[in-house]
Amino acid sequence: MSSIKLDRSFVQAMLRSPREAAVIAAILEMGRALDMDVIAEGIETEAERAHLAERHCPEGQRYLFGRSMPAEDFGARLGQAAVFVPPGAAERNAGRQAC
Structure with missing residues (x-):
């Protein structure tokens, strides 16, 4: 869709x-x-x-709902033990501001 x-x-x-x-x-x-x-x-x-x-x-989207954060922090916020982060994702997204 x-x-x-x-x-x-x-x-x-x-x-x-x-x-x-x-x-x-x-x-x-x-x-x-x-x-x-x-x-x-x-x-x-x-x-x-x-x-x-x-x-x-x-x-x-935007700050009313939450600020951008690394995938690891998002997983911890959800209470998950582990979050899959594709290889190189952290480097590719460094410095980006998601909504």
């Missing part, structure tokens, strides 16, 4: 701009019509999360 990602610039402006809120509503409707996942990027406040949830935005 394909997905559509809502850019964080729309998410950050949606609560103060009716135009940005309308763009998000249109993208969410288009995603539903095309049976595509819609992922909102840049959710940093509870108000942003609630606004998107009210509009049935199924997925989101």
Whole structure:
């Protein structure tokens, strides 16, 4: 299945701009019509999360949910004894900031 990602610039402006809120509503409707996942990027406040949830935005990313972390730390956070990290993954991802 394909997905559509809502850019964080729309998410950050949606609560103060009716135009940005309308763009998000249109993208969410288009995603539903095309049976595509819609992922909102840049959710940093509870108000942003609630606004998107009210509009049935199924997925989101950013600091409200947690900061980026190495796979080993993520596994420990989930309480797993071990997490598979492909060889070279840590080196390839060094310095990257995931949402």
